[in-house]
Amino acid sequence: MAEGLYRRLGVRGRIFLFFAALVLGVILSHGVGLWFGLHHTGEPDVFSSLLRASIVAGFLVIGLIAWVWFLFDLNIAIPMQRLAGAMFARSHAHVEDELDDEHARFLGDLGTAASAATSSLSKARGALTEAVARETARLSADKARLEELLSDVPPGVLLCTGGHRVAFYNSGASQLLGDDHTALGLDKPVFDYLDEHPLRQAHARLLDAEADDIAIQLTCDTIRGQRRLAVRMRLAGDSAEDPGAYVMTLRDVTAELTTNASRDRLLAEVFDRLLPAIDHLHRTVSGIARETSPTTADDIVRLQRELHDLHDSYQGCRAEPPVAPAVPQAARRLPAERHVVYDFELLRRLSYERISDARLDDLTYVVFDTETTGLLPEKGDAIVQLAAVRIVNGRRIEAEVFDTLVDPQRPIPAASTAVHGITDAMVADAPDIAEATARFHRFSKGAVLVAHNAPFDMEFLRRAERQAGVRFDNPILDTVLLSAVVFGQSEAHSLDALAERLGVEIPPEARHTAIGDTMATADVFLKLKSMLQARGDMRFGEVLSEVRRHGRLLRDLNPQEP
Numbered sequence: 001m002a003e004g005l006y007r008r009l010g011v012r013g014r015i016f017l018f019f020a021a022l023v024l025g026v027i028l029s030h031g032v033g034l035w036f037g038l039h040h041t042g043e044p045d046v047f048s049s050l051l052r053a054s055i056v057a058g059f060l061v062i063g064l065i066a067w068v069w070f071l072f073d074l075n076i077a078i079p080m081q082r083l084a085g086a087m088f089a090r091s092h093a094h095v096e097d098e099l100d101d102e103h104a105r106f107l108g109d110l111g112t113a114a115s116a117a118t119s120s121l122s123k124a125r126g127a128l129t130e131a132v133a134r135e136t137a138r139l140s141a142d143k144a145r146l147e148e149l150l151s152d153v154p155p156g157v158l159l160c161t162g163g164h165r166v167a168f169y170n171s172g173a174s175q176l177l178g179d180d181h182t183a184l185g186l187d188k189p190v191f192d193y194l195d196e197h198p199l200r201q202a203h204a205r206l207l208d209a210e211a212d213d214i215a216i217q218l219t220c221d222t223i224r225g226q227r228r229l230a231v232r233m234r235l236a237g238d239s240a241e242d243p244g245a246y247v248m249t250l251r252d253v254t255a256e257l258t259t260n261a262s263r264d265r266l267l268a269e270v271f272d273r274l275l276p277a278i279d280h281l282h283r284t285v286s287g288i289a290r291e292t293s294p295t296t297a298d299d300i301v302r303l304q305r306e307l308h309d310l311h312d313s314y315q316g317c318r319a320e321p322p323v324a325p326a327v328p329q330a331a332r333r334l335p336a337e338r339h340v341v342y343d344f345e346l347l348r349r350l351s352y353e354r355i356s357d358a359r360l361d362d363l364t365y366v367v368f369d370t371e372t373t374g375l376l377p378e379k380g381d382a383i384v385q386l387a388a389v390r391i392v393n394g395r396r397i398e399a400e401v402f403d404t405l406v407d408p409q410r411p412i413p414a415a416s417t418a419v420h421g422i423t424d425a426m427v428a429d430a431p432d433i434a435e436a437t438a439r440f441h442r443f444s445k446g447a448v449l450v451a452h453n454a455p456f457d458m459e460f461l462r463r464a465e466r467q468a469g470v471r472f473d474n475p476i477l478d479t480v481l482l483s484a485v486v487f488g489q490s491e492a493h494s495l496d497a498l499a500e501r502l503g504v505e506i507p508p509e510a511r512h513t514a515i516g517d518t519m520a521t522a523d524v525f526l527k528l529k530s531m532l533q534a535r536g537d538m539r540f541g542e543v544l545s546e547v548r549r550h551g552r553l554l555r556d557l558n559p560q561e562p
Contacts, residue, residue: 011084012077012488019069023062030058078490079107085487088531095503095527155249159236161347162244164190164199168342174399176229176250177220183442185400186343186392187364192445194218194229202233203246217253228254241348341399343392355448355475356541360529363540365391365477366444367522368402369514370457371420373412377459382408384422386436387514388443389522391450394529396522402443403515405430420512437461437468444474448540452495452521454478475540479521481547482528486535489550495520502527 034054089095156173160166166188169177177193178184184193191199195218202214213234220227230253236245352358368388374381383406390400405422407430417423431439440461451457454476465471483493487501495517499506504523510516537543 011080012073015072015077016069019065019072022065026058026061026065030054076107078488081488082491083107085491085531088486088534089502089527095501155251158190158248158250159342160190160246160248161349162242162246163351164203165346166190167245167344167346168340170340173250174339174341176227176252185390185443186341186397187346188446192442193220194231199233203244206233206235206246207244226254227252236347245347339399341397343395343397345393349393354541356539356544358540359538360533360540360543361394364447365450365525366447366474367391367450367518367525368440368444368457369451369517369521370460371422371512371514372460373408373410373416375456377463380410381460382406382410383433383436383460383464384408384412384416384427385420385514386440387518388440389518390443390447391522391526394526396526401515402440404436404439406436407432409433420514433464434467434469437464438470441468441470441472444472447474449474449476450479450521450525451476452479452498452517452524454480477525477543478547479525479528481550482525482532482543484550485537485543485546486528486531489552495524498524 034051156176157168157170158166158173159168166184166186169184169186174184198216198218202216205211205214213232215230215232218229218231220229230251232249233246235243236247349362350359352362355363366388368386370383370387371385372381372383385405386402387404388402390397405427407427409432412422412424412427430436449458449472455478458472458476461472479495479498480493483491483498487493491497491501496506496511498504499520502524504520504527506516506520510519532543532546537546
């Protein structure tokens, strides 16, 4: 407990405690001296003079100690903190530029030694990376070919953990289950997309070895309407990490079932009409033998024509394609690129009863950013663009990106357009804030939200919760506070400063766009996370304890908030 508190103080806090102890020692020394003088001097005038002299001397000594502490803090403590942050960045965040030891000029050879050590580490890491790259080139090529083959498999394919979370999917599954290509995601519960009860029953039967594989039908509700899927399930094989993992192949049989139902209805109608007609024809033909009627031939011709009409109707039904549910214009999309998305480490990921106990790499993150009409949501400013990416097992998933313009339903000021480049014409056909927020809520469900200056972005989302019928109860991390934990509060913590410090490149055309800033924030977050782990902050609860000590930074960034 005491060791953890001492570590959280940092070098500046420790030096401050040292000088505070000196001040306390001076005060105690003067107190003891005065007590000694009081008991050995019988003259009040002499003691009064001694007291005044002691107070003056005490203030002078305390002032001298404070001045020396200030010099130590400015020239020793802060440079040491900066040097430690720079070394962490180069050793654990893969920053390649040389360490600038100019700010460590009062640290003697320490800055030079740190620069030499990080340079040597960078060279060794570069050589190792090159060797590993040569050895894995063939495997990477084989992996790419395998991914291409799997992406071309016509049915949708899903691999789920024994806890029913998605660990692999191809583009076919993404098309079948998602409202758009971002809806299906790694580490999401498969029950977000498919019927839970029959799926659990089939999985239980597989675990009980009642069958090698099981065929079932499941429904899937999407923005394109309800789909009926033919599903085959089997266990993923001998997996020591997760024996309950299973593979599903999915095929959309909605159109087939719709067509079959239409044919069944038409055949029933045909027989309902044909049987009476045949009975009538039988009676008519039988009557020919008994009497001759001028209308008999006409009746036969009429019945023959009716039978031909029924036959043509049935043939038309067979040729008619099934009618797809109407899709709103905003929901239509271009065909998704072929891809497979997977992370087999999810099969061995541990589960935690409390998120505070989870290791940082065992959590899924959604990094997001917004662009707005202005900076004051309480005065009517609104979101005009919302973007996000997902991070699973410590890596950004390239295929899982959320990016949408939003109609703020109010004019966008020219000053705001000058910053992010979004005009009224660009958002004219965009979804409103309720639809965009609901979609983002589904995209981020179950993940830790990460943003740069998160209170600003979250305030806009909170105001849209009621309209969208959702509630964001996700845990939240802020890269401003994470930067303060790693580099100290004395450093600059803007996104540009962090990107430059950590070697993250932000293309000029992407800066101040929601998706561009999101990508930069995600890369910054991954580097900060590695540095936190190097410092010993391995659990989510430990990181939260650290960031709470720097909340003042966010109050300074958002002065309008109480």
